[in-house]
Amino acid sequence: MAIRTRAPGASAAARARSTGAAARSSGSPAVKRARGARLRAAQQPTRLPPGIASVLSVLSSSAVVVDSNDRVLRASAAARAFGLVKGDRLMVSELAALARQVRRDGEIREGEFEVPVPRFGGRSTSFAVRVAPLGGAVGGGGLVLVLAEDQTESRRVAQRLTNLVQDLITLSRIQAVEPVPDPRPVPLDMVVAEAVDRCRMKANARGIALTSVGSSGLSVLGDEDLLVTALRNLLENAVAYSPERTRVVITTKRTSDGHAELSVADQGIGIPERDLERIFERFYRVDPARSRATGGTGLGLAIVKHVMAAHNGKVTVRSAEGAGSTFTLFVPLRSEQVSTGVALIPQTAEPNSTGNAQEALK
Numbered sequence: 001m002a003i004r005t006r007a008p009g010a011s012a013a014a015r016a017r018s019t020g021a022a023a024r025s026s027g028s029p030a031v032k033r034a035r036g037a038r039l040r041a042a043q044q045p046t047r048l049p050p051g052i053a054s055v056l057s058v059l060s061s062s063a064v065v066v067d068s069n070d071r072v073l074r075a076s077a078a079a080r081a082f083g084l085v086k087g088d089r090l091m092v093s094e095l096a097a098l099a100r101q102v103r104r105d106g107e108i109r110e111g112e113f114e115v116p117v118p119r120f121g122g123r124s125t126s127f128a129v130r131v132a133p134l135g136g137a138v139g140g141g142g143l144v145l146v147l148a149e150d151q152t153e154s155r156r157v158a159q160r161l162t163n164l165v166q167d168l169i170t171l172s173r174i175q176a177v178e179p180v181p182d183p184r185p186v187p188l189d190m191v192v193a194e195a196v197d198r199c200r201m202k203a204n205a206r207g208i209a210l211t212s213v214g215s216s217g218l219s220v221l222g223d224e225d226l227l228v229t230a231l232r233n234l235l236e237n238a239v240a241y242s243p244e245r246t247r248v249v250i251t252t253k254r255t256s257d258g259h260a261e262l263s264v265a266d267q268g269i270g271i272p273e274r275d276l277e278r279i280f281e282r283f284y285r286v287d288p289a290r291s292r293a294t295g296g297t298g299l300g301l302a303i304v305k306h307v308m309a310a311h312n313g314k315v316t317v318r319s320a321e322g323a324g325s326t327f328t329l330f331v332p333l334r335s336e337q338v339s340t341g342v343a344l345i346p347q348t349a350e351p352n353s354t355g356n357a358q359e360a361l362k
Contacts, residue, residue, distance in 0.1 A: 059076065059147070061076075061078075061147045061148060061149045062075075062076055062078040062079035062082055062084055062127075062147070062148040062149075062150070063075070063076045063079060063145070063146070063147055063148075064076070064079050064084065064085055064090065064145075064146040064148075065134070065143055065144070065145055065146070066090065066096075066099050066143070066144050066146065067142060067143055068103065068141065068142025068143070070089070070090070070096060070099065070100070071088045071089070072085050072087075072088045072089060072090060073088075073143070078150075079148065082115065082125060082127075082148075082150070083115065083116075084115065084148060090146070092113060092115055094111070094113055095113065095129065095131075095146060095148075098111060098129070098131050098146075099131055099144045099146060102131045102132065102133055102144050103133065103142055103144050106133050108130070108131065108132040108133075109130075109131050109132075110128070110129065110130050110131075111128075111129045111131075112126065112127065112128055112129065112151070113126075113127050113129060113148075114126055114127075115127060125150060125152050126150070126151040126152050126155055127148040127149060127150060127151060128148070128149045128151050129146065129147065129148045129149075130146075130147045130149075131144060131145070131146050131147075132144070132145050132147075133145075164299070167299040167300070167303060168299065170229060170303055171282075171299055171302060171303055171306060174226065174303065174306040174307055174310055175306060179309075179310050179311070179312060180221075180222050180223045180226070180310050180311060183221035183222050183223070183311075184221065184222070184223075184224070185219050185220075185221060185334060186219060186220050186221065186222050186223070186224045186227060187217075187218075187219050188218045188219065188220060188227075188252055188260055188262065188331075189216050189217070189218075189252075190224065191224065191227045191228050191231055191262075192212055192231065192250055192252060192262070193212075194228045194232075195228050195231035195232040195235055195250075196210050196212060196235065196250065198228075198232050198235075199232060199235040199236055199239060202236065202239050202240075203235075203239050203248070206239065206242075206244045206245075207244045207245040208239050208242055208244065208245070208246055208247065208248060209246075209247045209248070210235070210247075210248050210250070211247055211248070211249045211250070212249075212250045212252070213249060213250070213251050213252075214250075214251040214252040214253045215252050215253050215254060216252070218252060218254060218260045218333065219260075219333070219334050220260055220311070220331045220332060220333055220334060221311075221332070221334055222310075222311045222331065223310070223311075226307045226310065226311075227307065227311070227331070229303065229307065230303065230304045230307040230308065230315075230329060231250075231262060231264070231329065233300040233301065233303055233304050234264040234304060234327045234329075235248065235250070235264060236300065237300060237301070237327075238264055238265075238266035238268065238325070238327075239266075241266065241268040241269055241325075242266045242267055242268035242269075242324075243267065243268070246266070246267040246268075247266075247267060248264065248265070248266045248267075249263075249264070249265045249266075250262065250263070250264055251263040251265070254333065255330070258332060258333050259313070259330045259331060259332055259333060260330070260331050260332075260333050261328060261329070261330055262328065262329040262331070263326055263327070263328040263329075264326065264327045264328075265324065265325070265326040266324050266325055266326075267324045268324050268325060269321070269322065270319050270320050270321040270322050270323050270324055270325055271317070271319040271320075271321070271325055272321055273320075276317060276319065279301055279317065280301045280302055280304070280305040280315070281302065282298065282299055282302045283298035283299065284298065285298055304327075304329070308329060308330070308331070311331050311332070312331075312332055313329060313330045313331040313332065314329075314330050315327060315328065315329050315330070316328045316330070
């Protein structure tokens, strides 16, 4: 069988002629004009139809429309204020990725994002997001609508309700078992360590140092969880009502009448004298507006009072407006410690780890 082949020279010549013709064609004025028109069209942002712009302007959500090149065509003032949009770009990478997915398959998607907002001190804001295509007939196709709803306030309310329910359950539990029915030995060092650990994150967020001073090795009979709850409530109040970058001091010591004494001293706003007798009542608030801002339930100090009653102890307070407050828990020591005594060893939480609470605050 004969096989016909094409001469290499002829093939090369043909390709050269074709390339030359293409080059002459691409350099023609008509081709250049068409190429320039396509380039200008790509550089020009897609125009959003007036009707859609009017609808977006009345939405309460943060609204953003992006085109097929991920450029922002329209963004509400809220979207820019929250930092979701800067210039013509989405600044949250997760949102941009979600918009691309919706553009590719046309499926509506939802999600939740935590976004730090610089203008609000860098605090995270929670958004519920819904992303949908606007349809091929709108704006030449490829447009995507992003709606972001600020959920921060609603979540804060749901959390306050949760805290309120938990505090009511705790208060009911304490009142049902006064005094503690099955007391066990409880090392106060563990109570202090656990309460401080639970409050450390809130304290660090406000630059407040939690310092533990005084004696170690003290032990009482009671319920460890309830004692931790009481001390934690005092610490959370101290942190909530203290200026930033101050100190809260927890002092542990033994009294001459056989009690363990736990004091929490702060450098906060203090409590007016007229309110001192009522602050342990349920839902009593010295400053209702400030209490709402800090997320308190109004039951914290009532819980402390009942925990102390369940342990045959008491809670006292010393305070003055503008001079801080000191709350003190008194709990009976275990009988063997009262009769034989215990070794008192200074704790070392921070450099100033000796002396009483007020001295440590100076």
